Amino acid sequence: MSVSYGQFCPVAKASEILAARWTPLIVRELMEGACSFNDIRRGVPLISRAVLVARLRELQAHGIVERRQRAGGAGHQYGLTPAGEALRAVVAALAQWGLTYTQDRINHSDLDPALLVWGLRRRVDMKALPDRRIVVRFDFSGVPASRTKFRIMWLILGRSSVDVCMKDPGFPVDLTLRGNIRDYVDVYLGQVRWKDAAGTALHFEGDRQIAKALPRWLQL
Amino acid sequence: MSVSYGQFCPVAKASEILAARWTPLIVRELMEGACSFNDIRRGVPLISRAVLVARLRELQAHGIVERRQRAGGAGHQYGLTPAGEALRAVVAALAQWGLTYTQDRINHSDLDPALLVWGLRRRVDMKALPDRRIVVRFDFSGVPASRTKFRIMWLILGRSSVDVCMKDPGFPVDLTLRGNIRDYVDVYLGQVRWKDAAGTALHFEGDRQIAKALPRWLQL
DNA sequence: CAGTATCCGATGCGATACTG
DNA sequence: CAGTATCGCATCGGATACTG
Numbered sequence: 001m002s003v004s005y006g007q008f009c010p011v012a013k014a015s016e017i018l019a020a021r022w023t024p025l026i027v028r029e030l031m032e033g034a035c036s037f038n039d040i041r042r043g044v045p046l047i048s049r050a051v052l053v054a055r056l057r058e059l060q061a062h063g064i065v066e067r068r069q070r071a072g073g074a075g076h077q078y079g080l081t082p083a084g085e086a087l088r089a090v091v092a093a094l095a096q097w098g099l100t101y102t103q104d105r106i107n108h109s110d111l112d113p114a115l116l117v118w119g120l121r122r123r124v125d126m127k128a129l130p131d132r133r134i135v136v137r138f139d140f141s142g143v144p145a146s147r148t149k150f151r152i153m154w155l156i157l158g159r160s161s162v163d164v165c166m167k168d169p170g171f172p173v174d175l176t177l178r179g180n181i182r183d184y185v186d187v188y189l190g191q192v193r194w195k196d197a198a199g200t201a202l203h204f205e206g207d208r209q210i211a212k213a214l215p216r217w218l219q220l
Numbered sequence: 221m222s223v224s225y226g227q228f229c230p231v232a233k234a235s236e237i238l239a240a241r242w243t244p245l246i247v248r249e250l251m252e253g254a255c256s257f258n259d260i261r262r263g264v265p266l267i268s269r270a271v272l273v274a275r276l277r278e279l280q281a282h283g284i285v286e287r288r289q290r291a292g293g294a295g296h297q298y299g300l301t302p303a304g305e306a307l308r309a310v311v312a313a314l315a316q317w318g319l320t321y322t323q324d325r326i327n328h329s330d331l332d333p334a335l336l337v338w339g340l341r342r343r344v345d346m347k348a349l350p351d352r353r354i355v356v357r358f359d360f361s362g363v364p365a366s367r368t369k370f371r372i373m374w375l376i377l378g379r380s381s382v383d384v385c386m387k388d389p390g391f392p393v394d395l396t397l398r399g400n401i402r403d404y405v406d407v408y409l410g411q412v413r414w415k416d417a418a419g420t421a422l423h424f425e426g427d428r429q430i431a432k433a434l435p436r437w438l439q440l
Numbered sequence: 441c442a443g444t445a446t447c448c449g450a451t452g453c454g455a456t457a458c459t460g
Numbered sequence: 461c462a463g464t465a466t467c468g469c470a471t472c473g474g475a476t477a478c479t480g
Contacts, residue, residue, distance in 0.1 A: 087317060095229075
C-alpha cells in the first residue's frame with residue numbers, strides 16, 4: 001500500500017489509510033473486541049497472515065493501532081488508539097449504508113456459518129440467560145462448499161462464558177436450529193423478523209421453551 | 221477490482237465497493253457537484269482516464285452512480301443515485317476523522333494550489349459578494365515541483381458566476397494574496413484562523429477593504 | 441501461537457496513442 | 461471532450477514452508 005493521492009483534502013488523507021483492501025475489516029474486528037492476531041483472523045478468515053501483518057503495521061504507523069507485549073509472555077496484544085477508536089463513526093456509517101444498500105449483493109459465497117455463529121455469540125445478553133448451561137446446535141443448509149466444515153456448529157450458553165464449537169462438545173443438545181443459512185443471515189441482519197421466520201424458514205427441534213427465549217438471549 | 225471478502229457483514233459488503241483506490245475521492249467529487257467526466261478529473265487530477273472510467277463503471281454497476289446522455293448531444297452526465305447520496309454520511313465521517321487525525325500527515329506533495337483554489341471557489345458565498353466584479357490573485361510559495369504551473373492563480377468573483385483561472389484573465393487585480401501554500405491550506409481546513417494568520421503568514425497587496433471582506437465571502 | 445521468508449502469478453494501473 | 465485500446469511494469473497478495 002502506502003499510496004498517496006497528492007491531495008490535502010481530509011477525505012483523501014483518510015482514504016489513503018482506510019480505503020485499502022482488508023483494512024476496514026481489521027478495524028471492525030478490533031472494535032468488536034478482537035485483541036490477538038488470531039482473534040482478528042477468526043473474524044477475517046480469508047486474509048493471509050502476511051497481509052494481516054502488513055496491514056497491522058500500516059495501522060500502527062498511522063497511529064490507529066498499538067501493539068503491546070502480552071503480560072503472560074507469549075505473543076502480543078493489539079488495540080485501538082484514540083485515533084482508532086474515533087473511527088467508530090466511520091465504521092458505523094459504513095455499516096449503516098451497507099445494511100441499507102448491499103443486501104441484494106450478498107453472494108452465496110458470503111454465507112459463512114462460522115462468521116454467523118460468532119456474530120451471534122457477540123450479541124448474547126449474558127444477563128438474560130438462565131442459570132443453567134444451554135446447548136444450541138446449528139445445522140445449516142445452503143452453506144458454500146468452501147465452508148462445509150462449519151455446516152454444523154454448537155453455541156454453548158453458560159453463566160460465565162459463551163462458547164462456539166465446531167465439533168460436538170459432548171453436552172446434551174437443548175435445541176437444534178435448522179434451515180438455510182441465508183434465512184438465518186436475514187434474521188441476524190434484521191432484514192427479517194425472528195417471529196416471521198421462526199417455524200417457516202427456521203426450524204427448531206428440542207425444548208420449546210428455549211426456542212421461545214432464544215431471540216431474547218440473542219437480542220434478535 | 222471486483223473483490224469479495226466472503227462475508228455478509230454490511231461493513232464488508234460496503235468495503236468491497238468503497239475501499240478501493242480512488243473510489244472515495246470520485247464519490248466526494250460527485251457530492252461536491254461535479255457532473256462531467258472532466259469535472260471529476262479536475263478534482264482528482266492524478267487519476268488516469270482509464271481508471272476513472274473503470275471506477276465509474278463499477279459505481280454504476282453497484283447502483284451508486286448513474287450516467288445519462290447529456291441534453292446538448294455531446295458527452296454524458298454523471299450523478300449520484302439515492303444510494304450514492306446516502307453515502308454522504310460515510311464521506312462526512314471520513315472527512316471529520318481525517319480532519320482530526322491526518323493533519324500531520326499532509327506531505328509537501330499534497331499541497332496542490334489548484335485544488336486549494338477550486339476548493340475556495342466552492343465555498344464562495346455568492347449572496348455576500350458586492351455588486352461589482354472582484355479579481356483576486358494568488359501567488360503561492362512552497363508549491364510542489366509537479367504543480368508549479370498552478371503557482372499563480374486568479375479567482376474571479378462575479379455576480380453571476382465565480383471563475384478560476386490559471387492564466388492572467390487580463391482584468392485589473394483588486395487583491396493579491398501571497399504566502400506559503402501550507403499556511404493557506406491550514407486556514408482553508410480551519411486549523412488556523414484567518415485572522416490569526418492574516419498579515420503574518422498570509423500577505424495581502426491591494427485593496428484593504430477587499431482583504432477585510434474576503435474571509436466572509438469565502439466563509440473562512 | 442504469532443509471525444517471517446520466499447516465490448510466483450494475477451492484476452492494477454500508469455503511459456501512450458488513437459478515435460468519434 | 462470523453463472516452464477506448466494496448467502495453468508493460470510494478471506490486472499486491474495468495475500459497476507454502478519455516479521458526480522461536
